[in-house]
Amino acid sequence: MKAGALARGSFALAVGAFAFTLAFAVEAGAQSPSCLERGPSVSQAADFAVAAARQSPAVVSILVTEAGGERPVAGEGRSPMPWDRGWSRGFASGFIIGSDGYILTSAHAVAGARSISVVTADQRRFDAEVAGADRLSDVALLKVSARGLPVVALGRGSVLCPGEWVAAMGAPFGFERSVTAGVVSANPRYMPGGSGVPLIQTDVALNPGNSGGPLFDERGEVVGMNSMIYSPGGGYFGVSFSLPIDTAMRVADELRATGHVRRGHIGVRTQPLTADLAPAFGLAGAQGALVVRVDADSPAAEAGLRSGDVVLAVDADAPMGYADIQNRVAAARKGSRVALKIWRHRAPLTVQVGVLENPPDDPPRPAGRTLAQETRFGLELAERKGVLGISLPSPGLYVQSVSGSAQLAGLRYGDMLIAVNDVEVASLADFDAAIRSVAESDTVALLVVRGSARSYVAILPRSAARAPVARRAGEAAVPTP
Numbered sequence: 001m002k003a004g005a006l007a008r009g010s011f012a013l014a015v016g017a018f019a020f021t022l023a024f025a026v027e028a029g030a031q032s033p034s035c036l037e038r039g040p041s042v043s044q045a046a047d048f049a050v051a052a053a054r055q056s057p058a059v060v061s062i063l064v065t066e067a068g069g070e071r072p073v074a075g076e077g078r079s080p081m082p083w084d085r086g087w088s089r090g091f092a093s094g095f096i097i098g099s100d101g102y103i104l105t106s107a108h109a110v111a112g113a114r115s116i117s118v119v120t121a122d123q124r125r126f127d128a129e130v131a132g133a134d135r136l137s138d139v140a141l142l143k144v145s146a147r148g149l150p151v152v153a154l155g156r157g158s159v160l161c162p163g164e165w166v167a168a169m170g171a172p173f174g175f176e177r178s179v180t181a182g183v184v185s186a187n188p189r190y191m192p193g194g195s196g197v198p199l200i201q202t203d204v205a206l207n208p209g210n211s212g213g214p215l216f217d218e219r220g221e222v223v224g225m226n227s228m229i230y231s232p233g234g235g236y237f238g239v240s241f242s243l244p245i246d247t248a249m250r251v252a253d254e255l256r257a258t259g260h261v262r263r264g265h266i267g268v269r270t271q272p273l274t275a276d277l278a279p280a281f282g283l284a285g286a287q288g289a290l291v292v293r294v295d296a297d298s299p300a301a302e303a304g305l306r307s308g309d310v311v312l313a314v315d316a317d318a319p320m321g322y323a324d325i326q327n328r329v330a331a332a333r334k335g336s337r338v339a340l341k342i343w344r345h346r347a348p349l350t351v352q353v354g355v356l357e358n359p360p361d362d363p364p365r366p367a368g369r370t371l372a373q374e375t376r377f378g379l380e381l382a383e384r385k386g387v388l389g390i391s392l393p394s395p396g397l398y399v400q401s402v403s404g405s406a407q408l409a410g411l412r413y414g415d416m417l418i419a420v421n422d423v424e425v426a427s428l429a430d431f432d433a434a435i436r437s438v439a440e441s442d443t444v445a446l447l448v449v450r451g452s453a454r455s456y457v458a459i460l461p462r463s464a465a466r467a468p469v470a471r472r473a474g475e476a477a478v479p480t481p
Helices: 033-037 049-058 082-088 245-258 322-331 404-409 428-436
Strands: 059-066 090-098 102-106 113-119 124-127 129-134 139-143 165-170 178-190 198-202 214-217 222-229 240-244 268-272 289-294 310-314 337-344 347-354 379-383 397-402 416-420 444-450 453-459
Touching: 049 059, 049 090, 049 165, 049 214, 059 404, 090 222, 102 222, 102 245, 113 129, 113 404, 129 245, 139 245, 165 222, 178 240, 178 322, 198 222, 222 245, 240 245, 268 322, 289 322, 310 322, 379 428, 397 404, 404 453, 416 428
Parallel strands: none
Antiparallel strands: 059 090, 059 113, 090 102, 102 139, 113 124, 129 139, 165 178, 165 214, 178 198, 198 240, 214 222, 222 240, 268 289, 289 310, 310 337, 337 347, 379 397, 397 416, 416 444, 444 453
């Protein structure tokens, strides 16, 4: 799930640089009794200045290099704009939950990554590894080699009430530690399809790059992890979703302990039975889980479950809420059996169903860099040619494709390199000779021309790829006008 957009009425599950869609509506859970018991707020207006300052040191930006490498970008003739940085690499957000280097972010944001870098508030950059990821909840746990890191203050997302003020912090389009605010629209909100994962719906502005960042309340406590938006075109449309921090931390604890999350399943896809749907099935109110699909050859299929059945309870007689049903099945052990109280054709029955275990997700671990990938810092270069294909004496090499260290530094297709450190390069031989003269422990400065702008870009020491030590992130990684 990535915070993207819900294209054409579908859900873009993610606010990072990648997304997939679900074409369904969503249902809200029942109003919490605790919300009805609350007194009026004493504050007249929301002020997140202190809360943002409190959380900012533990909020990180995440730079992801995709396995496919750099692709051409339209409009290369113009001068670069600030948001161009967000599309030359995958941007996401995250926050530190362990002073020993554990970071929470969205699983969709790091899926398929070849390398992952984390930039902290004090501009240190770390290479990160994926300690574990869970696609169902869209939680990924990253690990960097560091100690004594600042951590966020945690609250409880499950107790948020509609109307409460909340704020998000992240890196939309690469603009780090940006803060946007809004109110809780619904909590919990469930997506159809059987995941049973509760979400916090807000009107907080989220955009590509916000995925994995924190949602916090007026007290400055993290109450959620930003996950996705609902949008017909990819941008913010006033409907955003975050995973409650209670849920995210339970998943993170299991990922840290075992690297994956174990869940029981019986092979059905469900959605909440709403008050509008209940009369069609002969029920008086919104209760239970409506079966929309039964997987072939699953325990549910063997037990005779079918689309249109309503699961009212699991190992219980009294009707259960949708989330409770999902959680009861997920908590069941592999090989056990659960008793489902079913409503079918306007009559109750009980069905015994065996339980399987969801296979663990394959962790999206970055692939190691090979010698071939790091040749010329991952750059494929071409010499400038004049008429009749004759090489020009003036300096300059065109970038044909980008991967590895150069991509992490922000170089892209169409850039022109005219110098390595203070040595002009007019041919591939010049470039190779220049980089051979630089030790692997030294930073290399490439003078890059993009459109009408030129700027030096730092390629960090090649030996840093082998030793996960912290390093300072540079200024703008691409030329700016």
